[in-house]
Amino acid sequence: MTHSGNCINGGGAVLSGEGRPLETNGGMEGNKGLKKGPWTATEDQILMDYVRQHGEGNWNSVQRNSGLNRCGKSCRLRWANHLRPNLKKGSFTPEEERLILELHAKYGNKWARMASQLPGRTDNEIKNYWNTRVKRRQRQGLPLYPHDIKQSQQQSHSQSQPTTLTIPKGLTQSSTSTGMPPTGQNFSFQVQNSSSSQTHQLPLIAPTDPYHSAPSSPKSALSHSLPLIFDHPTDSSFTFHCPTPILGAPLRYKRHPDSRAISPPVSPSLQRSTSILRASSMPDISYNQHIAAGNMSMPDMSSFQFQPTRNFNGSLPPLPRSTSVPFDFGDSTRSLYSVKSSELPSSRVSQTQSQSDQITNDNKLNVVAAANETHYSNVLEELLREAEALASVATPRKASIGLGGRSFEDKHVLDGYGRWLQATGSTNNSLSGK
DNA sequence: AAGGTAGACAACCGCCAATGT
């Protein structure tokens, strides 16, 4: 997704301000020769050859030394999203989709962080998937998150207590067809935990884009209010564990490669004292703000869950094997590994080919990137812990989704040079910083 | 068969932080 924000074009002019390349026929040359637009197979090959010889990084030198007429950022993008080893192509599996939902509930629009926990997937893919999902769900009037998705899986080990918010029936009954509460009014709710029960009022903000949580975005962070939690407009209450502010990860954790794969542990106290104030990455930030604005002492909530367990309206394709949790995969409109036949854009060609290969070469090589395996298994362990914690608290769920690792065992990856491989211990060098 | 629509995908943009000089 990244690219030429500072793609300087020869004389220093930033390439076109158009969000999209104007050329439709394979790219044009910028003011001073830097090409934009879709990559050709030839360019891909040049880039792959270059990286093979010189390694990743120093992307600007690619243009200088390889003859590629692409700016460094463009090269990096192309490599990261399409050419690098161990990229997994094809549709997201149900497990991955589930994981994305959980991760988004946990992190918000932190695509790179999410990608770090989805081996072989890129932030761009995840972002695209999510945006598509947002659009679809919005159109369908469905909530973004399935009811059993936790807003945060982080059980603060000691202090967390479930807090129940009781939504007035009247409010929910006046909800719009989208399941959204009416805006421009307050609504009251009760907050209950084991030690107290309080009634509070929240102003309802009219979200400009209620389903677009984009908590990290200044624009959308402000507009995001409660919509995510209106899962069951007709239900009168739900349990809502506000997320413990996520880890002390830097707002931007680039240059902290380790933090990508797994965020550094942060003590609960530290989380509370710092992250909570800059929990921009949390989807429900504005909710927290409301709470604060209402002088309501912040209940110690570390995750939320929608209480009335109810399946979504029928759009539930059967989950593969071990998954017993009710979950909406209604948006998985494409079959797994569906193969598209199309023409050029080298990427599409390679993807199609790759998908075909993927289908036909199921028993190919068994690739383990040993260098990353230890690291990745740490990620797996972390995910496993989370899954287990979840399983112990929430409605019964199998942990198959959160494993992030073993469940990917039989998935396939692209080795970066056009070959489809089967990965057992998928690596996690997504967008690996050098 | 044609047109419309939604989904998937790729790539660009602006911004910003880390690093280098």
Place this chain on the structure above:
DNA sequence: CACATTGGCGGTTGTCTACCT
């Protein structure tokens, strides 16, 4: 310390394809 460079991130948008009417 200031400035330049590099690269990473989230947001956005254009194109293509499949599907539906």
